[in-house]
Amino acid sequence: MTLTDDDKKTIEKYALQNAVKYGQAPQIGAVMGRVMGECAHLRPMAKEVGPVIQEILAEVARETPEQWQARLEAIAPELIEELNTKKEPDKGLKALDVEEGQQVVMRFAPNPNGPPTLGSTRGIVVNSEYVKKYGGKFIIRFDDTDPQTKRPMLEAYDWYVDDCKWLGADPDEIVIASDRIPMYYDYARKLIEMGKAYVCFCDGADFKKFKDAKEACPHRDVSPQENLMHWDKMLAGEYEEKSAVLRIKTDITHKDPALRDFGAFRIVKVPHPRPEVDDKYCVWPLLDFEGAIEDHELGMTHIIRGKDLMDSEKRQTYIYNYLGWKYPKTTHWGRVKMHEFGKFSTSLLRKSIEDGEYSGWDDPRLPTLRAMRRRGILPEAIRKFFIEMGVGETDISISMDTLYAENRKLVDPIANRYFFVWDPVEIEITDSEACTVNPSLHPTEDRGCREIEVADKVYICSEDAEKLQVGSKLRLKDLFNLEVTSIEPLQAKHIGDSIESVKKEKMKIIHWAPMDGIPVRVLSPDGEFTGIGEKQVTTELDKIVQFERFGFCRIDSVDSEVVAYYTHK
The missing domain is CATH 3.40.50.620 (HUPs)
Structure with a gap:
């Protein structure tokens, strides 16, 4: 027995409702609980339902809160009304x-x-x-x-x-x-x-x-x-x-x-x-x-x-x-x-x-x-x-x-922000000089800046690298804009610093890590993630930080590598 299109639509609407309610991509447990609670005929099909929910959640995670709201209004406006009118329990x-x-x-x-x-x-x-x-x-x-x-x-x-x-x-x-x-x-x-x-x-x-x-x-x-x-x-x-x-x-x-x-x-x-x-x-x-x-x-x-x-x-x-x-x-x-x-x-x-x-x-x-x-x-x-x-x-x-x-x-108000690139891939940058950038430690709190030295190469996530093709334009967050010139080896040329160009050309903004970064290992309920992070993370022992585009983590040790425990998104 397989899931019907109606079943998949049901999963999607509850996933979107959860995303709209909490302002973030939902976790599988929350959606699974709602789906199984509402759809008795799916309960004997847990093994088939789980992977479908994972696929739908991956699609939802790629969209913005505005897109979640619009899509939910289109397919299940009653769930929007439920969010607006549902009485808070005692x-x-x-x-x-x-x-x-x-x-x-x-x-x-x-x-x-x-x-x-x-x-x-x-x-x-x-x-x-x-x-x-x-x-x-x-x-x-x-x-x-x-x-x-x-x-x-x-x-x-x-x-x-x-x-x-x-x-x-x-x-x-x-x-x-x-x-x-x-x-x-x-x-x-x-x-x-x-x-x-x-x-x-x-x-x-x-x-x-x-x-x-x-x-x-x-x-x-x-x-x-x-x-x-x-x-x-x-x-x-x-x-x-x-x-x-x-x-x-x-x-x-x-x-x-x-x-x-x-x-x-x-x-x-x-x-x-x-x-x-x-x-x-x-x-x-x-x-x-x-x-x-x-x-x-x-x-x-x-x-x-x-x-x-x-x-x-x-x-x-x-x-x-x-x-x-x-x-x-x-x-x-x-x-x-x-x-x-x-x-x-x-x-x-x-x-x-x-x-x-x-x-x-x-x-x-x-x-x-x-x-x-x-x-x-x-x-x-x-x-x-x-x-x-x-x-x-x-x-x-x-x-x-x-x-x-x-x-x-x-x-959120106390966690400093850092770059961590898991499953890293090198990208060589041409037409650019070595420089130092100073991203802020927090987007809204005045706590100073980090200092990152950038040469002619940086690391990016393999999942970002896999989506690139020759001619792709992107921005390295808090750094500059690139245009991909080669896939194997992965190379790109510096095409300016303007954030306006990013908006105009709808460039994707991705995070990165410097070549002189420190090895980072994150232990999470979903497994282990390894990669490269900023060296300044070593000053955060026993504190909670936010690895951008990854999640909050508590820094557990900072010896030859940084070991972090995953907190949540």
Whole structure:
């Protein structure tokens, strides 16, 4: 099955609408999301749709904003009207339900099995912003009580704290769950003594049969004294993994099987990666139990969690009711899907890095905060992006273009401009003398000029060179005008400096790099670009620059070559 002309026109109109809306050539993720959302019949054809979108986007990128507007008005005027009349959705964070005199306490509780990703960043930003708004307390709690399946990374603890501080979300308190195991044991013992918890020796399949039949397992009604004996044996390491589980008693006939006698502790004899914990414990709390105890102990007043975790709240409520506690006020939010990354898992990313598919956690292709930071995405842009997203139960599907647009507003005024020629080709210039040119560092800000020495040759991009033919006229930006006299070898003669001639003869203006430039390597989500840049770029270490006709980049190192991380257009 192939795409029809109508399908291609649909793709074109949404591509043009995106270009008109944001004033720049669109990214494939944004257009793909809109097309697939509107055209159900194309969803099974993703492999065929992707290349067609790429072709259409390439055509759009070659045109000007004026041409985008004119073309969209011609083929889909209703989309122009949609841009003009579409009501802006409510943005920002809604007020919390705060009792008079109450100090707001909120937490961000990651499993440190890898660094923060864009997915977890929402929790950092929103919880810390609410705490700032109400003058409360922000806690980072590391839920690291799974030393086996989601094994923590030692480096990740510091990464989370560092990234939180970078985001302006400095924690008021840091809690590590694996330091507090004895406290969980004490509460478990109390629940056993109350007859609200029991040690179950059923294997998983057998317990499921009982649970599905709404029947108690044989161990459910054993006396608290006998359960305490089994509990002590669990703690002493006398039982093997999976042979015993401590369960919380609930309503075994509850209509929701997920709420029937859920597990609270299991036996895991894998040492914990933290040396201060190591093999000290072999009985570990499951997340629902650990989180319930901690939210009470830390005085949590408000919790924001994914709507997919509503069952967790219902399970934890049993513990709160048994212990006479009041459950924190809870808000649920939907999932956020970034078009460019799709569904990702920290565990799978970790394996891919270990297998050498990525260079590390800051590889520019990854959705980690470490990658965003290295690429030059500013914390202010990330905070605004997630705050304006707000808190709601609706799942959100969004493009990175929205984040890039926020970042562009911040970096455009501060980023100096430079020439970088990727995949360079030499062009020899005749009828011209060596000279020095001084393009401005910024088109609107008064920050001085660069100094570039020009001899009888310069570099231009191969994609520009391929379009030239004998007689072609062009202008080297901020330099002079040329007429091509030979293709092999590529040569051109100097035909003047007048910018008026450029307008009159509709010459294409291209960027260039001097022969004495410095090698530049740009690492981006789309691959690696190598070429030549201005030597003055070496003064911009750790800063964001704009390579003209290429995009914004953060200069990462300036040794024998410049290594830059691509930010965005």
